[in-house]
Amino acid sequence: MDRTLRHATATATATASAIVPRRLPAVVRLAAALVIAAAGLLTIVVASPAQAAAVSQPLRTMVANLAVATEVRTGYDRDLFNHWIDADGDGCNTRYEVLIAEATTTPSVGSGCTLSGGRWTSYFDGATWTDPADLDIDHLVPLAEAWDSGARTWTSAQRQSFANDLGDARALAAVTDDVNQSKGDRDPAEWLPSVTGVHCRYVTEWTAVKTRWGLTVDTTEKSRLTSLAAGCTNSTVTVDVVIGAGPTATATRTATASPTGGSGTCTGTNGTDVTIPDAGSPVTSTITISGCARTAASSSSTVYVNVVHPFRGDVSVYLYAPDNTYYVLKAASTTDSAANVNTTYTANLSGETANGAWRLSVKDNASGDTGYLNTWTLTV
Known part of the structure; x- marks a missing residue:
């Protein structure tokens, strides 16, 4: 009718x-x-x-559910992702919040959020550091990669939230500075940590962050993630989705x-x-x-x-x-x-x-x- x-x-x-x-x-x-x-x-x-919304799925299922799309770099500028910010106004910006949270020996926090007496282990290469200057804060999914796979359509506020994501400990990691620089904006089809024993952790965290922010993957990336996940324990991964399905x-x-x-x-x-x-x-x-x-x-x-x-x-x-x-x-x-x-x-x-x-x-x-x-x- x-x-x-x-x-x-x-x-x-x-x-x-x-x-x-x-x-x-x-x-x-x-x-x-x-x-x-x-x-x-x-x-x-x-x-x-x-x-x-909370999503809990076996690793290989979560990888399979990542949407595939062609990456688009047009218009990318790192400055479109405002970081590092001091979201809670305590004098320590996102970089220092991550350093404090991930220290294996808790540092003393001085004026201007200067850190002393701490110790950190970079899980990408297994190196241990006592000087915060030797560490970069890695965006597990690089900013350029995020732009390519969906962030180009976000608002400025959403890009800032992604760049300073303290809501999921997998999103940001304190790692050796030159290792982070060698990774650049490459995805797991192009770069993996030198420590092979952490590859499953890296794949899991990459998949979790992409799911959390509703980001797509390209065909080569999807194939590599699928192959890597097949060799990992198919543990359940829980993610709070911010953007996306x-x-x-x-x-x-x-x-x-x-x-x-x-x-x-x-x-x-x-x-x-x-x-x-x-x-x-x-x-x-x-x-x-x-x-x-x-x-x-x-x-x-x-x-x-x-x-x-x-x-x-x-x-x-x-x-x-x-x-x-x-x-x-x-x-x-x-x-x-x-x-x-x-x-x-x-x-x-x-x-x-x-x-x-x-x-x-x-x-x-x-x-x-x-x-x-x-x-x-x-x-x-």
Whole structure:
């Protein structure tokens, strides 16, 4: 049947919040739902979604899930990645935070964050140092490599966060300065540490960082990572994703809300992550409402949507009613360069039957980055 377009009246009541990385355990997304059934209503309540989703996969699976794309160096400038910064204002910038965290003998910290009495071991070559000047802080995935594989589409704030990532200890490493310089911007197909016993660690950390930041790999890099991972213990790797796809690539998941009476609030939440392909086809997530024998509310129907995506403007969001009528909650916009969708929309759903399968459709309308639908809640 022909679908009738009805523009929903949308009001934003929440905004995207920034991620401030620290070299501390990152926040893990709360996925558990609390179900409350009382007085003729059922509501699924979830905590406010965090901006990172935890991914836990065997190493070889995580390598296999890395997206392949051609690298693009055009426009790269190291200065586009602002570093080193003093994120917590304690007088020690990111370089020194890493040195303090990775010291095998803890240094004394003096005025201006001068370090003395410390000892460090560079895992790339096994060398031990007592002078911080002999060490560089290596971006495990080099800045130029990050640019080539996705960071060129990021905001300045996102590139700064990547360059100073203290939220995952695998992202930055204190290593011998000339070894770091010999590595340059090369990937594992072109360079590996001289200590062969740490190759599995290096491959695991490279894969974790690329997954954390939603970065792609080229075909040669993917082949080399796959070959190296085949010789490693297939241990589970856990990563908090900042940018990019969540832990599943499944297009649709279904949640069900079943009120005990026909007049109560009818609310359902689907918190299953759904990958949104780069400039690809729309993906959907479904909430099935049952036991709500009435029409949907005309003025109080709401749709809370959380999408993790580098450019919010790329994303369009539609709500499909059970009869396939659709409502535009959010259109794509070339002028909106902020990150993420974290918004509650109001929609006039009068005339729609509350019971049935409601679908949220999300599409990335521009190329250059990927994201995922984190969670959504429908109240009809």
